[in-house]
Amino acid sequence: xxxxxxxxxxxxxxxxxxxxxxxxxxxxxxxxxxxxxxxxxxxxxxxxxxxxxxxxxxxxxxxxxxxxxxxxxxxxxxxxxxxxxxxxxxxxxxxxxxxxxxxxxxxxxxxxxxxxxxxxxxxxxxxxxxxxxxxxxxxxxxxxxxxxxxxxxxxxxxxxxxxxxxxxxxxxxxxxxxxxxxxxxxxxxxxxxxxxxxxxxxxxxxxxxxxxxxxxxxxxxxxxxxxxxxxxxxxxxxxxxxxxxxxxxxxxxxxxxxxxxxxxxxxxxxxxxxxxxxxxxxxxxxxxxxxxxxxxxxxxxxxxxxxxxxxxxxxxxxxxxxxxxxxxxxxxxxxxxxxxxxxxxxxxxxxxxxxxxxxxxxxxxxxxxxxxxxxxxxxxx
Numbered sequence: 001x002x003x004x005x006x007x008x009x010x011x012x013x014x015x016x017x018x019x020x021x022x023x024x025x026x027x028x029x030x031x032x033x034x035x036x037x038x039x040x041x042x043x044x045x046x047x048x049x050x051x052x053x054x055x056x057x058x059x060x061x062x063x064x065x066x067x068x069x070x071x072x073x074x075x076x077x078x079x080x081x082x083x084x085x086x087x088x089x090x091x092x093x094x095x096x097x098x099x100x101x102x103x104x105x106x107x108x109x110x111x112x113x114x115x116x117x118x119x120x121x122x123x124x125x126x127x128x129x130x131x132x133x134x135x136x137x138x139x140x141x142x143x144x145x146x147x148x149x150x151x152x153x154x155x156x157x158x159x160x161x162x163x164x165x166x167x168x169x170x171x172x173x174x175x176x177x178x179x180x181x182x183x184x185x186x187x188x189x190x191x192x193x194x195x196x197x198x199x200x201x202x203x204x205x206x207x208x209x210x211x212x213x214x215x216x217x218x219x220x221x222x223x224x225x226x227x228x229x230x231x232x233x234x235x236x237x238x239x240x241x242x243x244x245x246x247x248x249x250x251x252x253x254x255x256x257x258x259x260x261x262x263x264x265x266x267x268x269x270x271x272x273x274x275x276x277x278x279x280x281x282x283x284x285x286x287x288x289x290x291x292x293x294x295x296x297x298x299x300x301x302x303x304x305x306x307x308x309x310x311x312x313x314x315x316x317x318x319x320x321x322x323x324x325x326x327x328x329x330x331x332x333x334x335x336x337x338x339x340x341x342x343x344x345x346x347x348x349x350x351x352x353x354x355x356x357x358x359x360x361x362x363x364x365x366x367x368x369x370x371x372x373x374x375x376x377x378x379x380x381x
Contacts, residue, residue, distance in 0.1 A: 051118030058122030079112040142203040148249040163201045173251040175259050176209040176236035185209040228269045236269045257282045281367045292368030298348040313341040
């Protein structure tokens with residue numbers, strides 16, 4: 001037996017070795033894509049592209065805040081450099097024919113497409129999750145301000161800083177009725193207000209869309225109301241202006257009262273300071289409901305058509321400052337018809353529109369009937 005350290009056991013192999021080396025130099029070798037330092041994903045294995053690397057890259061770049069176009073450009077540049085290097089080395093050493101280079105190009109760019117698609121899908125999913133997470137965090141911060149810090153005044157200041165809102169300034173709270181369960185009543189309101197030089201932070205609840213708006217001055221409240229009227233899909237209430245964020249819980253209550261006081265279908269946005277009496281009624285619903293039933297009880301008990309006719313007539317008459325002629329034009333009837341209906345209300349209520357105190361009681365009772373839901377009951381019943 002020949003010594004293994006002295007060469008092959010068969011002496012004839014010495015004759016075949018030069019021939020094998022020469023054949024190896026002539027035989028075209030297929031180059032598989034290899035991982036390059038600028039390549040964003042591992043080399044493509046036999047079973048097809050493994051998207052683990054591109055997916056990790058997509059998630060990581062999304063979390064880092066890198067724009068998707070920048071990541072796509074990096075993939076494109078990386079694959080282009082990979083292919084140029086492979087083609088140049090292959091031609092320089094004669095390792096592949098032209099036909100094989102064409103097939104390699106097809107494989108490389110297919111791998112590029114698969115890897116880029118995997119990266120983009122992971123990037124978009126990660127971005128969506130980040131947006132949900134940030135919205136949840138922002139909503140929690142808004143809730144801290146709306147609750148007045150939940151017993152910790154310092155947390156209002158901290159939340160304001162994280163929301164990029166000033167602690168001292170001019171603010172208003174907006175409460176908009178949601179058009180459906182957990183649906184936004186004011187879509188895209190934050191960037192819209194930013195165009196008018198107003199900062200804001202919003203929170204969505206199952207039945208309302210609530211926002212804290214920061215303005216340059218109290219005079220901007222009219223601009224805020226106009227903007228809300230253009231954007232809102234349902235009714236909204238706006239609080240009076242206030243000057244410190246720790247007053248937000250009180251402003252929230254007044255905005256909710258303003259929302260509750262809006263009864264006219266054409267009144268989409270109600271400013272608390274614009275209608276004091278309806279606000280008073282909405283702020284004490286049980287008491288106001290008792291007054292409404294006491295003063296207008298006989299009117300409320302009429303059949304639906306008669307009740308609606310008398311209430312509409314009274315509401316219109318008050319709206320036109322007690323002018324029967326103007327009310328008749330709005331209701332398409334004769335002025336005497338208006339006077340007849342008013343006299344019937346006087347008979348049923350035992351009060352006269354001619355006496356100022358009686359007229360005030362009738363107006364407050366009317367506001368209670370129009371603005372309060374039927375579920376409000378007398379607390380003594």
